[in-house]
Amino acid sequence: MPEIFQFEFIRNSIIAVILLSITCGIIGSYIVVRRMVFISDAIAHTVFGGIGIAHYFGFNIFAGAFVFGILAMIILELIIRYIKERRDSIIGIMLASGMAIGIIFIYLTPGYSTDLFSYLFGNILLITQNELIHIALLNIILLIFFVVYFNVLRAIAFDNDFAVVLKLPVQNINFAMTIFITIAIILSIKAVGIILVIALLTIPPSIASFFFNDLKKIIITSICLGILFGCCGLYFSYNFDLPTGAVIILISVCFYLISLIFKKIKQKFAFHKIQ
Amino acid sequence: MNKIIEIKNLYVAYDDNLVLENINLDIYEKDFIAILGPNGGGKSTLLKALLGLLQIKTGSIKIYGKRPNESRNLFGYVPQENKFDWQFPISVIDVILSGRLKFKKNFNFFYSKNDFEIAEELLKKFGLLDWKNKHISELSGGQKKRVFICRALATESDILLLDEPTAELDAHIENCIYDFLKELNSKKTIILVTHDIGIISGYVSKVCCLNKKLFYHHSGKITGEMLQNAYHCPVDLIAHGNLPHRVLGDH
Ligand SMILES: Nc1ncnc2c1ncn2[C@@H]1O[C@H](COP(=O)(O)OP(=O)(O)O)[C@@H](O)[C@H]1O
Ligand SMILES: [Mg+2]
Numbered sequence: 001m002p003e004i005f006q007f008e009f010i011r012n013s014i015i016a017v018i019l020l021s022i023t024c025g026i027i028g029s030y031i032v033v034r035r036m037v038f039i040s041d042a043i044a045h046t047v048f049g050g051i052g053i054a055h056y057f058g059f060n061i062f063a064g065a066f067v068f069g070i071l072a073m074i075i076l077e078l079i080i081r082y083i084k085e086r087r088d089s090i091i092g093i094m095l096a097s098g099m100a101i102g103i104i105f106i107y108l109t110p111g112y113s114t115d116l117f118s119y120l121f122g123n124i125l126l127i128t129q130n131e132l133i134h135i136a137l138l139n140i141i142l143l144i145f146f147v148v149y150f151n152v153l154r155a156i157a158f159d160n161d162f163a164v165v166l167k168l169p170v171q172n173i174n175f176a177m178t179i180f181i182t183i184a185i186i187l188s189i190k191a192v193g194i195i196l197v198i199a200l201l202t203i204p205p206s207i208a209s210f211f212f213n214d215l216k217k218i219i220i221t222s223i224c225l226g227i228l229f230g231c232c233g234l235y236f237s238y239n240f241d242l243p244t245g246a247v248i249i250l251i252s253v254c255f256y257l258i259s260l261i262f263k264k265i266k267q268k269f270a271f272h273k274i275q
Numbered sequence: 276m277n278k279i280i281e282i283k284n285l286y287v288a289y290d291d292n293l294v295l296e297n298i299n300l301d302i303y304e305k306d307f308i309a310i311l312g313p314n315g316g317g318k319s320t321l322l323k324a325l326l327g328l329l330q331i332k333t334g335s336i337k338i339y340g341k342r343p344n345e346s347r348n349l350f351g352y353v354p355q356e357n358k359f360d361w362q363f364p365i366s367v368i369d370v371i372l373s374g375r376l377k378f379k380k381n382f383n384f385f386y387s388k389n390d391f392e393i394a395e396e397l398l399k400k401f402g403l404l405d406w407k408n409k410h411i412s413e414l415s416g417g418q419k420k421r422v423f424i425c426r427a428l429a430t431e432s433d434i435l436l437l438d439e440p441t442a443e444l445d446a447h448i449e450n451c452i453y454d455f456l457k458e459l460n461s462k463k464t465i466i467l468v469t470h471d472i473g474i475i476s477g478y479v480s481k482v483c484c485l486n487k488k489l490f491y492h493h494s495g496k497i498t499g500e501m502l503q504n505a506y507h508c509p510v511d512l513i514a515h516g517n518l519p520h521r522v523l524g525d526h
Contacts, residue, residue, distance in 0.1 A: 033364055084290065151384045155373035158363050159354070165326050166377045166430065167348040213410040215364045 009125050013234055013244070016127045019135040020191055020200070021226030026142050027184040028201035028226075029219045030177065032209060034157050041198040042091045044185045046072045046098030048194055051119055052105030062134075062186060069182040072098060122193030124234070124244045135187050142180060146219075149173060154215055192245030200245075203252040204229070210263045229255065277304040279434070279464060280325070285334035287317070287324050294320045298334070298489045307460045309475045310468045312485035318468040319355050321485060322436050325466075326350055348377055351427035355438035355468070356419065361412040368394055368407045370422050374429030390429075397425040400455075416443040424452070434464045441471060453478045 005011060031040045047069040054064025076094055080087055106116050118126070146153070156163040156170050163170050188197045208221035233248030280302035287295040294317045302308060312318050323329050325336060327343030338346040351374075368391075375390040398404045401421040406414060414422065424440055435456075441449045449471070456465055457478050469475055475482070483491040 035360065148382050149384060151373065151376060151379075151386065154365060154369065155376055158365050158370070158373070159359070161323075161326075161328055161354060162352060162373070162426070163376075164328060165347050165350060165352050166374075168376055209362075209364065213364050214366065218364055 010234070010238070012127055012129065012132065013124045014231065015132055016124055016135070016191060017230030017234060018227055019132060019139060020188055021204075021223050021230055022139045023135060023142065023184045024188060024201045025204060025219055025223030025226050026146055027181055029205040029208070029215065029222050030153070030157070031181065032202050032205040033215060033218070036181075037198065037202050038088065039091060040181055040185065040201065042095040043069055043073065043182055044189065044194050044197045045095035047182070047186055047189070048102030048119060049098035049100075049105075050102075052102030052109075055115065056105040056109045065186045065189075066182060068098070069186065070179065073178050073182070118193075119189065120193050120195055121243065122189055122191050122196070122245045124191040124230075124248075127190055131187070131190055138180075138183055138187060142184075145176070145180070150216075153177075192248065196245050196249045199249045199252060200226075203249070203256050207256055207259045210259050225252075225255070278302070279304050279339055281335075281337045282325075283335050283337075285324065285336060286332040287320055287329065288332050293332075294487065295324065296487050298485075300483070300489060300491065302464065302466065305460060305462075305464055307456070307465045307478065307480045308467065309479040309482045310466065310485050311470070311472060311482065316486040318485050319438050322352070322438055322466070322468065325436065326352060348430075349432055349434055351430045351432035351435045353420075353423045353427045353435070353437040353440050355442075356423060363411070365411055366408050367403065367411060367414065367422055368398070370411055371397060371425045371429050374426040377430045377432075393429060394425070397428055401425055417445065417448060420444060421448075421452075428459075432463075434466070435459070436466050438468045439470065440467070441469060449474065 005014075031037055047065040049072075050065040050068025051061055053059070053068065054061045072094055076090065079085070079090055102119075103116070106119075109115070152163070152168050152173060155166075156168065156173060160170060184201070185197055188200055192200050204222035204225040205218055207225055208218040212218050212221060229248055229252045232251050233244055236242065236251070237244040237247040278301050280300075282298055282300040282302075285295055285298040286293065298321065310318050310321065320329070324331055325338070325343060327336075327347045336343050338349065371394040372386050372390055375386060375393065376384060379385075395404065395407070398407055401424065403418060403421060403425070406418065411419065411422065420440055420443060424437070427435060427437070437456075441452055444452065453474060456467070459465065460480075467475070467479065483489055
């Protein structure tokens with residue numbers, strides 16, 4: 001066995017990479033094809049308010065983040081529905097408020113600075129067995145949900161109005177997806193932090209959608225890419241003693257750029273062939 | 276004949292912008308109604324109100340005596356597709372199959388063999404069989420329109436709502452579609468939003484003009500007065516002089 005696998009935390013983080021790649025592959029593909037990247041990033045930042053409050057009062061961090069995130073999304077929906085203001089401005093204000101609340105509460109908690117950093121930047125090497133079980137459970141529920149509702153999810157995502165006319169459970173499914181997105185983000189924050197979590201979710205599906213026009217293929221490709229980037233990231237960060245989350249993201253970005261160039265060249269080539 | 280839809284004193288507004296004003300319309304079984312009117316006249320809004328997709332201000336809509344929210348799945352709807360994300364990963368057949376979801380329940384949202392057969396039958400009918408597995412963005416505007424008509428037909432609804440289904444189509448296909456609708460009309464009620472004043476007269480049973488208010492002649496024919504009221508300009512201007520005289524009722 002290579003030296004790297006001797007440590008339990010390394011083994012744990014490899015399992016974390018695989019499990020999180022499944023979560024992020026499914027949720028990330030949904031976010032990308034529904035063009036919900038900005039709102040998802042806003043959720044990631046907003047839940048920090050809940051993390052801060054839970055930290056200060058000694059609640060369960062996950063519960064704090066989850067309740068805060070879902071409440072923020074509900075309030076956002078209500079504001080957008082009843083006060084017709086620019087959607088993206090309101091989302092921007094929401095995420096800033098969440099961050100500000102989080103920073104203040106973590107500041108008020110003794111020994112704040114290390115915690116602040118661990119949430120902002122995450123650390124996949126510190127993922128606990130318990131957290132791995134949570135991610136695995138989420139994956140099982142997500143997989144069942146996606147298998148059962150795949151056709152409905154795709155119909156809603158493509159044409160919400162038409163799905164409403166068919167009397168499909170549009171509102172419930174959209175709400176369930178908001179909950180899944182929020183949970184997936186909170187669980188991923190542990191690994192790469194608030195700032196980078198959106199990249200973990202969206203880069204693999206963005207690459208996959210360069211090459212595939214089918215939602216199932218995009219999801220499966222994203223999962224594989226996530227595992228590839230995660231394992232490479234672990235390897236490099238271990239060997240060069242660099243922060244894991246940031247290395248994973250940089251590797252993903254490099255792949256994204258290479259794929260982009262590859263796609264453009266392929267398009268040019270196809271165009272010339274036609275001529 | 277059976278009255279199936281009853282619109283009474285309907286007002287619809289987006290915020291402060293009143294879009295439909297005092298609309299009264301009865302629709303009977305197997306009617307083939309064309310709704311004409313200038314852009315922004317509220318045609319799409321009226322269809323959406325029928326589907327319960329937007330809040331009505333005052334007035335009422337009854338479909339088989341029920342509110343739109345309860346009865347919306349009786350409609351096969353062809354939207355005026357202008358806000359679609361064409362990059363969304365979905366193939367032609369999957370768009371059409373989504374119409375079959377109307378019949379799914381109890382956690383079984385999988386497509387059956389029968390669903391595929393129905394979808395392929397429609398593809399064949401509309402000359403799209405070769406495009407079956409293509410991505411939706413690879414189709415031309417007219418082909419996309421036909422896909423959405425197929426999707427609406429896949430719902431096997433008794434009432435069809437079509438929002439400008441023939442915009443962007445060339446004359447030949449346009450005529451094919453109207454022939455096909457005419458044929459369907461023997462079994463279904465059809466409500467059609469269109470600009471083709473010239474063509475429709477041979478097909479539809481009733482015509483009304485919508486520009487905030489609904490202008491409707493009890494004979495069901497287009498009258499010059501109706502068009503004038505709806506378009507606020509001389510009739511031959513909007514018809515580019517091509518309006519066949521027989522379309523106009525005697526006035
Ligand atoms: N979602 C919306 N929000 C606000 N105003 C709208 C919306 N949809 C349509 N309108 C307005 O309602 C009017 C009627 O639109 P519409 O029903 O689409 O007309 P038509 O289909 O006859 O062209 C237009 O003035 C349009 O600007
Ligand atoms: Mg319209």
